[in-house]
Amino acid sequence: MGGVTEAGVMENAEVKSEELFRVAVIGSGNWGSVAAKLIASNTVKQSMFHDEVRMWVFEETLPNGRKLSETINQENENVKYLPGIKLGSNVVADPDLLNSVKEANMLVFVTPHQFVEGICKRLVGNIRPDAEAISLIKGMEVKTEGPCMISKLISEMLSVNCCVLMGANIANEIAVEKFSEATIGYRQDKEAAQRWARLFSTPYFLVSAVPDVEGVELCGTLKNVVAIAAGLVDGLDMGNNTKAAIMRIGLREMKAFSKLLFSSVKDSTFFESCGVADLITTCRM
Ligand SMILES: NC(=O)c1ccc[n+]([C@@H]2O[C@H](COP(=O)([O-])OP(=O)(O)OC[C@H]3O[C@@H](n4cnc5c(N)ncnc54)[C@H](O)[C@@H]3O)[C@@H](O)[C@H]2O)c1
Ligand SMILES: O=P(O)(O)OC[C@H](O)CO
Known part of the structure; x- marks a missing residue:
């Protein structure tokens, strides 16, 4: 029997294996490894969801001569990018990009x-036709035609719906299960956003x-510009009041600049974890 959960998503105890949502994490650095751990839990x-979480590893040879992906699978730990943290036995590291996404x-x-x-x-033509994406990536591409958001790049190159997840999210803190919040930005597909929320949410990761991808x-992108100014304030020993002023004015400029790029951007987004909270976290690091 099926039912609708709090998040508004169909729960069905008898879903056939081929109907389950299957996850691949493309990236296995510090945040990628923590994301895989959250998802796997x-x-x-x-x-x-299918239990297994495939994590694509950009293969590296460790100083001891072992391959990073093999070590992750043997020790259930990303010894290079997230040492000391078990990822969950259902995380499978895969150095083959196309193999990691095929299912x-x-x-x-x-x-x-x-x-x-x-x-x-490399993924074009090699992903499932029903695939959807989410980007946890901070930053943007600046092309001759102007700035291009990473979610747009993914969505246009792969013809997929692409949400984003950003927030005050220092990976090492989430790895040891210290409480934090995050914000998903979605375009139209609220059901997909709720599914992503279910995939990531835990009692310590809210x-x-x-509905504001951009x-x-x-x-998540512009807070780093303000953080550079905050770092200069620290370096020059200008004090807390000046730093707070830089952060306040910086947040206002982030909002103005964002609206200049995309008139759809909402004021309220800047009060979510992705806005003021990530700015505070990043400026304090
Ligand atoms: N670390 C955090 O606390 C944190 C938090 C939120 C968001 N983010 C964002 O997450 C994204 C990933 O950051 P991270 O901290 O996981 O990275 P990281 O710096 O820990 O790791 C870098 C990763 O890039 C891989 N790599 C190196 N060369 C490559 C290549 N040629 N092709 C593909 N991959 C290659 C490395 O193997 C490694 O997995 C970034 O956009 C970052 O801004 C990070
Ligand atoms: O340094 P970044 O841009 O990878 O972002 C890290 C997180 O946002 C910290 O909250």
Whole structure:
């Protein structure tokens, strides 16, 4: 028998294996590994998801001569990017990009932004037709035609719906299960956003969704510009009042700049975790 959960998503105890949502995490750095851990803790508990979480690893040889992906699978730990944290036995590290996505219909992009275009080029024609994506990536591509958001790049290159997830999310803190919040930005598909929220939410990682992809993504990107100014204030020992002023004025400028780029951006987004909270966290780091 099926039912509708609090998040408004169909729960069905008897879903056939091929109907389950299958997740691939594309990226296995510090945040990618924590994202895989969060997701894996949910896929084992929620019947709508297949337990296994495939995590694509950009293969590296460790100083001891072992391959990173093999070590992750043997020790259930990303010894290079997230040492000391078990990922969950249902996380499978896979150095083959196309193999890691071939069965997945939920693609989580979490690499440094400069690698996304190359990754998407390799994925074209090699993902499931029903795949949807979410980007956890901070930053944007600046092309001769102007700035291009990473979610747009993914969505246009792969013809998929792409949400974003941003917030005051220092990966190492979430890895040890310290409480934090995050914001999902979605375009029209609220049901997809709720599914992503279910995939990521835990008692220590509270996820909410707002219909403002560009606003959420620009918050995650532009806060780093303000953080540079905050760092200068620290370096010059200018004091807390000056730093608070930089953060307040910076937030106002983030909002003005975002609205200049996309008139659809909502004021309220700047009060979500992706906005003021990530700005505070980043300026204090
Ligand atoms: N670390 C955090 O606390 C945090 C929090 C929120 C968001 N983010 C965002 O998440 C994204 C990923 O950051 P991270 O901290 O996980 O990265 P990281 O710096 O820990 O790791 C870098 C990753 O890039 C991979 N890599 C290196 N060369 C590559 C190549 N040529 N092609 C593909 N991959 C390659 C490395 O193997 C590694 O997995 C970034 O956009 C970052 O802004 C990070
Ligand atoms: O440094 P970034 O841009 O990867 O962002 C890190 C998180 O936003 C910290 O909250």
